Amino acid sequence: MKKIYLDHNATTPVHPEVAEAMMPYFNDLYGNPSSVHSFGRETRKVVEDAREKVAGFLGAQHPAEIVFTSCGTESDNFAIKGIACTLNRKGDHIITSKTEHHAVLEVCHFLEKKMDYKVTYLPVDKYGIINPEDVKNAITDNTIIISIMHVNNETGVIQPIEEIGKIAKERKIVFHTDAVQSTGKMPIDVKKLGVDLLSASGHKFYAPKGVGIIYIKKGTRIFPLLHGGSHENRRRAGTENVAYIAGIAKACEIAQRDMKAEGERILKLREKLEKGILSKIKEVQINGHPEKRIFNTLNISFNYIEGEGILLSLDSEGIAASTGSACTSGVLEPSHVLSAMGVPAEKSQGSIRFSLGHQNTDEDIDRLLGVLPGIVERLRAMSPLWEDKIKSIKKI
Amino acid sequence: MKKIYLDHNATTPVHPEVAEAMMPYFNDLYGNPSSVHSFGRETRKVVEDAREKVAGFLGAQHPAEIVFTSCGTESDNFAIKGIACTLNRKGDHIITSKTEHHAVLEVCHFLEKKMDYKVTYLPVDKYGIINPEDVKNAITDNTIIISIMHVNNETGVIQPIEEIGKIAKERKIVFHTDAVQSTGKMPIDVKKLGVDLLSASGHKFYAPKGVGIIYIKKGTRIFPLLHGGSHENRRRAGTENVAYIAGIAKACEIAQRDMKAEGERILKLREKLEKGILSKIKEVQINGHPEKRIFNTLNISFNYIEGEGILLSLDSEGIAASTGSACTSGVLEPSHVLSAMGVPAEKSQGSIRFSLGHQNTDEDIDRLLGVLPGIVERLRAMSPLWEDKIKSIKKI
Numbered sequence: 001m002k003k004i005y006l007d008h009n010a011t012t013p014v015h016p017e018v019a020e021a022m023m024p025y026f027n028d029l030y031g032n033p034s035s036v037h038s039f040g041r042e043t044r045k046v047v048e049d050a051r052e053k054v055a056g057f058l059g060a061q062h063p064a065e066i067v068f069t070s071c072g073t074e075s076d077n078f079a080i081k082g083i084a085c086t087l088n089r090k091g092d093h094i095i096t097s098k099t100e101h102h103a104v105l106e107v108c109h110f111l112e113k114k115m116d117y118k119v120t121y122l123p124v125d126k127y128g129i130i131n132p133e134d135v136k137n138a139i140t141d142n143t144i145i146i147s148i149m150h151v152n153n154e155t156g157v158i159q160p161i162e163e164i165g166k167i168a169k170e171r172k173i174v175f176h177t178d179a180v181q182s183t184g185k186m187p188i189d190v191k192k193l194g195v196d197l198l199s200a201s202g203h204k205f206y207a208p209k210g211v212g213i214i215y216i217k218k219g220t221r222i223f224p225l226l227h228g229g230s231h232e233n234r235r236r237a238g239t240e241n242v243a244y245i246a247g248i249a250k251a252c253e254i255a256q257r258d259m260k261a262e263g264e265r266i267l268k269l270r271e272k273l274e275k276g277i278l279s280k281i282k283e284v285q286i287n288g289h290p291e292k293r294i295f296n297t298l299n300i301s302f303n304y305i306e307g308e309g310i311l312l313s314l315d316s317e318g319i320a321a322s323t324g325s326a327c328t329s330g331v332l333e334p335s336h337v338l339s340a341m342g343v344p345a346e347k348s349q350g351s352i353r354f355s356l357g358h359q360n361t362d363e364d365i366d367r368l369l370g371v372l373p374g375i376v377e378r379l380r381a382m383s384p385l386w387e388d389k390i391k392s393i394k395k396i
Numbered sequence: 397m398k399k400i401y402l403d404h405n406a407t408t409p410v411h412p413e414v415a416e417a418m419m420p421y422f423n424d425l426y427g428n429p430s431s432v433h434s435f436g437r438e439t440r441k442v443v444e445d446a447r448e449k450v451a452g453f454l455g456a457q458h459p460a461e462i463v464f465t466s467c468g469t470e471s472d473n474f475a476i477k478g479i480a481c482t483l484n485r486k487g488d489h490i491i492t493s494k495t496e497h498h499a500v501l502e503v504c505h506f507l508e509k510k511m512d513y514k515v516t517y518l519p520v521d522k523y524g525i526i527n528p529e530d531v532k533n534a535i536t537d538n539t540i541i542i543s544i545m546h547v548n549n550e551t552g553v554i555q556p557i558e559e560i561g562k563i564a565k566e567r568k569i570v571f572h573t574d575a576v577q578s579t580g581k582m583p584i585d586v587k588k589l590g591v592d593l594l595s596a597s598g599h600k601f602y603a604p605k606g607v608g609i610i611y612i613k614k615g616t617r618i619f620p621l622l623h624g625g626s627h628e629n630r631r632r633a634g635t636e637n638v639a640y641i642a643g644i645a646k647a648c649e650i651a652q653r654d655m656k657a658e659g660e661r662i663l664k665l666r667e668k669l670e671k672g673i674l675s676k677i678k679e680v681q682i683n684g685h686p687e688k689r690i691f692n693t694l695n696i697s698f699n700y701i702e703g704e705g706i707l708l709s710l711d712s713e714g715i716a717a718s719t720g721s722a723c724t725s726g727v728l729e730p731s732h733v734l735s736a737m738g739v740p741a742e743k744s745q746g747s748i749r750f751s752l753g754h755q756n757t758d759e760d761i762d763r764l765l766g767v768l769p770g771i772v773e774r775l776r777a778m779s780p781l782w783e784d785k786i787k788s789i790k791k792i
Contacts, residue, residue, distance in 0.1 A: 003434070005435060007427075007433065007435070010427075011428035011431075012426070013422075013423055026415045026418075026604060030408070030409035031403075032403070034406070035406050035718065036704075036708075036719075037711045039399070039401060040716075069466075070466030070467070070470070070606065072634070073622050073623075073624040073635075074634060076624070077621070077623060085510065102623075102633070103634075104624075106633065107623045110623050114619070203428075203635060208422060209635045209637050210606055210636075211606070225621070226467075226469050227469075227499070227505075228472070228497070228498045229469070229498050229499065237469045237502065238467040238470060238499075239468075239605045240605060241466070241606025308432075311433065312432075315432075315433045320427070320433040320435050322431065323432075
C-alpha cells in the first residue's frame, strides 16, 4: 500500500535536487569556512554564495542581512530574545498574538515569567486573523518588539503583515515575523512586508531538518543568541553547517522556480479535498479564513469525535495527517490556535489538519476521500456525544 | 598534487560510514519525530536509538541525559547561560579559565558586561594547565558554575577535569566542561570526570558540521536556550535534525571501535612530525605540555617569523594547517591561549597548529618535513627580526 503523506506543515522530505546539492560537502569539500587555507576558502565561498541566493529570494537588500541558523525555533528565539536584551533599557513591552507558534509563545512566556518583561497576546477573530488596529492600540512607550507570524501553522491563515509593518515603522518599533510556514510556499519580500526580522525554516520547504534562516534588516541592533567565534558576520557563532546551507539555498532556488505552478496544482487538490469532505460528511466545519489561507492547508473539525481517533484510523490506512502542530503532538490540550478563534473545545478536539505538498496527487485525495467518511462514521457510532445528538434529533 | 589536511581540530571530513548512516533520512524516512503517525514514529525511533548510543558512549546513566544541539557552541551557550539564568537567585559568580574556547569566553563576557554576572578567568601555567587549587580558591558563596575545557583546541593540553570535578562536587557547584576537542578522540566517562554538563561537537570527530551534544546530568535544573515545542525532553525546542543525529551516533560508534588503534597510529605520526621539526629547524618551541597533551595536536612556534606566512606558504604546497582556532582566524591578535601561557607576542605570532586525523599517513608527514624547513628559511631570510638576531650573534 502506497503511504500518503498529508502533513507537510510538520515537515517535508528533502527535494532530490537539494540532497544532490548537499552531497559534495560531506566528503570532498569539508574545510571549515573560517579556515584561511584552500580547504576553508572552498567552503567559505559555498556559504557566501548561498547567502546571496537566499538574500535575493527574500528580497533582502544585502546578503549580510541573511544569517543561517539551525532551525526556525532558533531564529524565533534569536529574534525576540536578541531584541529584548538589546533594547532592555528602552523598554520591556512585547506585542505578539495568541495564535503564534510555541517557538514564539514560549519565548514570550519565559521573558515574562523569568525576566520581568510585559507581553500583550493579541486576540484573533473567528477566522484566526489579527486586526492591525489591535496592534496599534497595544503599542506603549515601552514597546520594543512586535512579533506576529506570517502564516499560521495549524490553520494556514495569512496575517496582514504589510499593514502591521506600516504601523511598526510609523512607531519605530522592531517588527519580527515568523514566516516558517510561508517561506518557500508563497512569495516573500521583506521590504514589501516591512519587517525588520524574519524567521524561516528549511525543512518546511524541502530542505533538511536542522537549518533555518533569520533575516536581520541592515541597521538592526541585536545581541546574538549564540556567542563565540565571529561567524555569520558576528551574528551567530558556531561552525557553519555548509551542507545544509547549500541545501537551503538550493531549496530557495527550487521554490522560486516551481512556486507558481506547484501552488496552483496543490490548491486544486486542496479544493477537491475540501469540497469532497463537505459533500460526503455532515457536521464538519473548516477552521480558518475561507480566502486568506495558504493554498496547501485545510484544518477541519469533525463534530462529536476526537481528532486523535481519526488520525490513528487514517494512519492504519497509511495516510498521515495531524491534529495540529507537530511540536505539541502528544499533548492532549485543545489547540491554543483554535481556542483563540473561539472554537469550542469539543469541536477543536475533533479537528484535523491536512497539509499538502509536492508529492501529493489526485489519487491521494481520491483515496483519502474514499476512506474518511467510513472512518468518521465508525467513530461517531462509538461516540456518546453523537448518540445524544441523534436522540435529540429524534425527539424533535 | 595530493592535498594534505593537518587541521583536524578545526573540522574533519564526514566518515563514509557516517554519511551512509545519514542518507535514509533525507528522502525515504522524513517524518517529523514529533508526529504521531507512522512517518513520525519511524524517525522518533532513530533519534531515541541515537540518544541511547551516545549515552553509552559518554558513560551517561540515562539516555535522557543526552540532548542533541546544533553545534558545540550551542552546547556551551546552553550550559553556561542556562545555569546562569536558573541559579541567578543563588548567586552571580562564574569560574572559567583564560584559555577557554571563544564559545565559553564570549558567553562569559556577555554575562559579565550585559547581565552583571561576575566572572573569574583562572590563569594557566607555562604549559597551559590549570591548577585545581586555583579553582578551589576562586570559589565564593556566590559561585554558580565552573566551566573548564577538557582539551584545549589550540595546544591540545589536557586539563585536570577529574580533580576539578571533585572540588565542584564537594562544594556543590555545577561543573561544565567543553569537551569539544576530546570527545571522539579519547575515552570520555562523564561519571569519572565528575561533570554535570559536557559539550561536544560532531564535526570534530567525523560527523557533519551542524550537530552537537550536551550531556546534562539527571537532576540538573537548567533553563533551555531554545524555547518552543517540547522536543528533547523539553530541554531544546526545534525539530530534530534526524539525519545528523543518526550521523553523530554513528560517529560515536566508530570512535569507540577505532579510538585505540587510531590514537596510537596518529600519535606516532605526530611524534615523527615533532621530532622531525625539532631536528631540522632551529629556534622553535613546542607550546603546551610535553605529556598532558592529546595525541593529534602539535602547536609550535617558529621564532622570528609570522605563522600567517608559514600557513600561506604551506597552503601553496597544498598543505593545510592553522595558526590557532579556526573560529578566530583572520583576527590578527596574538592567541589568547598562548598569551595566557606567558608566550611572548612575537613567539605566539610565529606559532602553527598541526592537528592530525584519520586520513593522515606517514607520507603526509614526510612531505611536510620536506617543505617546511625551506619555507621557514625563506621567511626568516626576509625577516628583520631574524637579521637582528644574526647580527647580534656575529657581534658576540
